[in-house]
């Protein structure tokens with residue numbers, strides 16, 4: 001039953017013809033075998049793809065709700081001022097809302113911009129610098145926004 | 158344009174372009190927006206002074222543009238998600254795009270007065 005060495009059927013395919021196996025059995029392409037490394041590539045891009053969709057669904061509620069409150073209800077922009085913000089951040093609910101919105105929108109937008117840079121910046125050096133700038137600005141903005149929510153002081157003056 | 162192209166130059170491509178442009182614009186706005194909100198940690202006066210510019214007629218127009226960008230990006234984003242996860246999504250992508258555009262037009266018309274009303278009153282009196 002052993003396949004001879006000139007046969008096109010390699011060791012991966014296993015034993016060839018047989019009474020129970022009348023036709024040659026061919027492995028599915030890229031089938032994992034004992035010799036395949038456990039992870040042949042990372043799943044980062046897939047996670048990023050999924051994150052864009054999951055965060056997108058949540059952002060619809062957070063951002064459209066935010067816009068409704070800031071621009072549409074109670075006189076629109078006219079009412080905004082320090083006192084208005086103090087009133088809103090007195091409530092943990094809106095603090096958590098803004099915090100979640102800050103993190104999700106910044107990460108969603110930064111990942112989107114990463115895609116855009118990958119698409120248009122072709123020279124390795126340009127890509128490196130643009131992404132460095134993007135990541136620096138993103139980390140800075142997220143940290144600053146978080147700090148502002150947590151350290152807000154209505155009696156600053 | 159090469160023959161037999163199903164995608165290039167058609168609705169799918171232009172909605173993708175618009176999704177990309179609006180996404181980048183919103184990101185840049187958000188960066189500036191977190192900086193201006195951070196002024197609440199400086200002083201109430203500094204914050205109120207900057208927010209006052211948000212209430213001028215020209216910036217009101219920009220706010221209307223921001224609403225336009227976000228509404229399109231949000232609605233079309235939901236369409237992209239439906240194309241990816243709903244088994245019939247790809248087949249109805251075109252109908253869904255026109256649904257998105259239709260809802261967007263209605264919401265933009267409804268936003269005219271709430272977002273621009275105060276600017277109109279300032280410009281034309283009353």
Ligand code: HEM
Pocket residue numbers: 063066067070071077080084085088094098099101102103105144145146148149183187190191194195211220223227
């Ligand atoms: C022109 C339209 C907008 C106005 C007038 C506005 C107004 C405000 C105000 C007054 C605050 C202070 C806190 C509060 O009241 O909740 C705030 C915070 C915030 N807004 Fe907006 N907003 C606008 C659009 C947006 C958009 C489109 C986004 C998201 C993409 C956004 C994201 C945020 C975030 C993340 C915070 C928290 C900032 C921080 O952590 O320091 N805003 N906004």
Ligand code: HEM
Pocket residue numbers: 052053055056057059060063064105106108109110111112113115116173176177179180181183184187227230231232234235237238
């Ligand atoms: C309001 C709810 C939102 C939804 C439903 C949404 C949905 C999406 C989806 C599904 C994608 C992936 C598109 C693709 O892979 O082809 C995407 C891309 C993107 N989003 Fe959003 N998004 C939202 C809000 C935001 C916000 C607030 C920002 C900015 C801070 C933003 C910036 C971007 C950018 C820059 C891209 C990349 C565009 C590209 O690669 O062409 N999005 N969005």
